Amino acid sequence: MSNVEVLFQITPVSHLNDGVIAQKIDLKTKPQGSLGKLESLALQIARIQGAECLKINAPxxxxxxxxxxxxxxxxxxxxxxxxxxxxxxxxxxxxxxxxxxxxxxxxxxxxxxxxxxxxxxxxxxxxxxxxxxxxxxxxxxxxxxxxxxxxxxxxxxxxxxxxxxxxxxxxxxxxxxxxxxxxxxxxxxxxxxxxxxxxxxxxxxxxxxxxxxxxxxxxxxxxxxxxxxxxxxxxxxxxxxxxxxxxxxxxxxxxxxxxxxxxxxxxxxxxxxxxxxxxxxxxxxxxxxxxxxxxxxxxxxxxxxxxxxxxxxxxxxxxxxxxxxxxQAAANFYNQMASFSDAGIEAVV
Missing domain, CATH: 3.40.50.10210 (Nicotinate-nucleotide-dimethylbenzimidazole phosphoribosyltransferase (CobT), large domain)
Incomplete structure (x- = not known):
């Protein structure tokens, strides 16, 4: 290995679903942006995991x-x-x-x-x-x-x-x-x-x-x-x-x-x-x-x-x-927090 250059193949994170992810975050039962850095963190995790349910496994x-x-x-x-x-x-x-x-x-x-x-x-x-x-x-x-x-x-x-x-x-x-x-x-x-x-x-x-x-x-x-x-x-x-x-x-x-x-x-x-x-x-x-x-x-x-x-x-x-x-809090609010429509609350924007 000592004479071989080690190369890493890192896939760019897709931003195609940013709008969908951001809308899911924005429609939670809270004013937009009110969870501060936790919202941008949830967006980052969701981009990478590309899943409806975010998971933090065996940290x-x-x-x-x-x-x-x-x-x-x-x-x-x-x-x-x-x-x-x-x-x-x-x-x-x-x-x-x-x-x-x-x-x-x-x-x-x-x-x-x-x-x-x-x-x-x-x-x-x-x-x-x-x-x-x-x-x-x-x-x-x-x-x-x-x-x-x-x-x-x-x-x-x-x-x-x-x-x-x-x-x-x-x-x-x-x-x-x-x-x-x-x-x-x-x-x-x-x-x-x-x-x-x-x-x-x-x-x-x-x-x-x-x-x-x-x-x-x-x-x-x-x-x-x-x-x-x-x-x-x-x-x-x-x-x-x-x-x-x-x-x-x-x-x-x-x-x-x-x-x-x-x-x-x-x-x-x-x-x-x-x-x-x-x-x-x-x-x-x-x-x-x-x-x-x-x-x-x-x-x-x-x-x-x-x-x-x-x-x-x-x-x-x-x-x-x-x-x-x-x-974990960022993943959990994304997964578990109700949306305005789920809770029957008029949306706050």
């Missing part, structure tokens, strides 16, 4: 973990060893994402995409592309063959869940240093200055932020001549978990599955996925607006209106997990 949260060479420069609040410790915490059921998945009805799978030391925790899916990426201010994070290998691994993972009946996945991550990779990806794709993309991650100091910015500016200068395609951007600036997150979004769209995108790092993966295959955008639901600087610009570029704004900056897929009841 599955995929949390991708990987380590980053740049973290050795001390640009995060914790050392890289914490990635493996948090993966163990996921396996033990003790993290925020575990709590939210149990509460809200998500199935949870954690994927070791390339943390420094292979996870030995029970139940962790091993899809390792290496033992952490290269430091991107010194060398490419990985080669193109590794990107393709990660894409194929992600495709097989999503296919397994699709075959098990899942039609909605959530995308989360864990990786000390991955906000640096996400910031660099954002700068490269949106052609912005690093200072407009880089943020404090989970809470670094002003001094560390300055160092992080300096290293990312160096990385962008070093690789500038090679950043001529989305996959090259991933290879030079990305992370093993960001590669597989990108591949999972593409693979899910290929199988007509919805993807709930978490925060800043997951949205960086979405930027790459949409750059590779623009049709993937129609299959993405953006869960929340992160506290991370730059996330709002990413969302604007993708013409995304996130469902939540809770001041989150944890990652792990926590924002995506919290969005599930809203997605």
């Amino acid at each position: 599955t949260m995929l949390v991708f973990a990987g380590d980053h060479g740049i973290a050795r420069e001390g640009i995060s609040i914790a050392p890289s060893e914490v990635t493996a410790q948090m993966v163990q915490n996921f396996a033990n059921g003790g993290a925020a994402i575990n709590v939210f998945c149990r509460q809200l009805g998500w199935q949870l799978e954690v994927i070791d995409c390339g943390i420094l030391t292979p996870s030995k925790a029970e139940g962790i899916c091993l899809q390792r592309l290496g033992a952490g990426t290269q430091a991107i201010h010194l060398a490419p994070a990985m080669d193109i063959a590794t990107v393709d290998k990660g894409f194929e691994m992600a495709r097989q993972l999503v296919e397994r869940h699709c075959q098990a009946g899942c039609n909605l996945i959530g995308i989360g991550e864990m990786g000390i240093g991955n906000s640096s990779a996400a910031s660099a990806i954002m700068a490269a794709i949106l052609k912005l200055d690093v200072k407009d993309c880089v943020g404090r991650g989970t809470g670094i100091s002003t001094e560390v932020l300055a160092r992080k910015t300096e290293l990312l500016e160096l990385a962008l200068r070093r690789h500038q001549s090679e950043l001529d395609s989305p996959k090259q951007i991933l290879a030079h600036l990305g992370g093993f978990e960001i590669v597989q997150m990108t591949g999972a979004m593409l693979a899910a769209a290929e199988r007509d599955m919805l993807t709930v995108v978490d925060g800043f790092i997951a949205t960086a993966a979405a930027l790459v996925a949409v750059a590779i295959a623009p049709n993937v955008r129609d299959y993405l639901i953006f869960a929340h607006q992160s506290e991370e600087q730059g996330h709002q610009a990413m969302l604007a570029h993708l013409q995304a209106k996130p469902l939540l704004d809770l001041g989150l900056r944890l990652g792990e897929g926590t924002g995506a997990a919290l969005a599930l009841p809203l997605i």
Whole structure:
């Protein structure tokens, strides 16, 4: 597989029935537009599923973990060893994402995409592309063959869940240093200055932020001549978990599955996925607006209106997990809410 380019065949979402779907939503027993974002969400789901009755089946949260060479420069609040410790915490059921998945009805799978030391925790899916990426201010994070290998691994993972009946996945991550990779990806794709993309991650100091910015500016200068395609951007600036997150979004769209995108790092993966295959955008639901600087610009570029704004900056897929009841509510009002004619009420327009 390492010498074969992985291609995704994503069907454009049809808009032929938009009028019929919109009329069904408008004729529910409510003023038009009064359910706000839930109405546009129901329209999005109905476009994809093309069914009279919308269904959210076996929602599955995929949390991708990987380590980053740049973290050795001390640009995060914790050392890289914490990635493996948090993966163990996921396996033990003790993290925020575990709590939210149990509460809200998500199935949870954690994927070791390339943390420094292979996870030995029970139940962790091993899809390792290496033992952490290269430091991107010194060398490419990985080669193109590794990107393709990660894409194929992600495709097989999503296919397994699709075959098990899942039609909605959530995308989360864990990786000390991955906000640096996400910031660099954002700068490269949106052609912005690093200072407009880089943020404090989970809470670094002003001094560390300055160092992080300096290293990312160096990385962008070093690789500038090679950043001529989305996959090259991933290879030079990305992370093993960001590669597989990108591949999972593409693979899910290929199988007509919805993807709930978490925060800043997951949205960086979405930027790459949409750059590779623009049709993937129609299959993405953006869960929340992160506290991370730059996330709002990413969302604007993708013409995304996130469902939540809770001041989150944890990652792990926590924002995506919290969005599930809203997605279910959108499907349920579409399926179950009476129309004016059903209820014998004079239509409100």
